[in-house]
Amino acid sequence: MIETGLTTTSLTLGYRERVVIRELSIAVPDQSVTSILGPNGCGKSTFLKALARLIAPTSGQVCLSGDDIGKIDTRLLARRLSILPQSPKAPEGITVSDLVRRGRTPWRGLLAPWSEEDARVCQQALEQVGLSDLADRPIDELSGGQRQRAWIALVLAQNTPYLLLDEPTTWLDLAHQLEVLSLLQQRNRDHGTTVVTVLHDLNLAVRFSDHLILFGGNGLVAAGQPEDVITPDNLLSAFGLKALVMPDPITGRPMIVPH
Secondary structure, X not given: OOOOOEEEXXXXXXXXXXXEEEEEEEEEOOOOEEEEEOOXXXXXXXXXXXXXOOOOOOEEEEEEOOEXXXXXXXXHHHHHEEEEXXXXXXXXXXXXXXXXXXXHHHHOOOOOOOOHHHHHHHHHHHHHOOOHHHOOOEHHHOOHHHHHHHHHHHHHHHOOOEEEEEOOOOOOOHXXXXXXXXXXXXXXXXXXXXXXXXXXXXXXXXXXXXXXXEEEOOEEEEEXXXXXXXXXXXXXXXXXXXXXXXXXXXXXXXXXXXX
């Protein structure tokens, strides 16, 4: 049977002498929304980068649908998986529409003309993040929240079945955080896109995720459905946080109330 989704086997990650994640074997459920949680410095972003092949493991393996991610052709990988890293940098003077158009690169040959499909996908991505009216504006002139939404439009335009985002709600006010997470959840529901995010807001992660991966200072604490992961004991283990966990009055999912 062929494995589906993103999986790791005995994955160890680190920087020089410092080990961040050790011997981790875990699966990200296919066609789900998964959030990676944990305190600062626990390895959330490092783990996401390894899933996207932005960093190489010290040992172990990351597989995508059973294929070793380190052996997949770069263009083919970019058609299967896209990532929005923390604090991405855009070339000076580039407009919103030009940035979003770059998401189509994996699907186009070197000299291939711009197609109607390329234009449709980019326009749809801009509409989904609410930036159609700012398409001709330079990225440098946007607010932090608008800039973040432009980057999200780029990865949506890449139109891959796997979408990885490192803190996609950075710089966004609460209303726009809800909009972006709702958009990602809808992308999953409508297209079966596997969405993996790193988030800091635990309650928002619980509300919009089907699956959680919780790290602590000593590695993996728990992984599974929100009601199985978000418990007082796990929060204490991961964050040193004493909290009540009660049903969210709107969703019925776990809601965290710190002491």
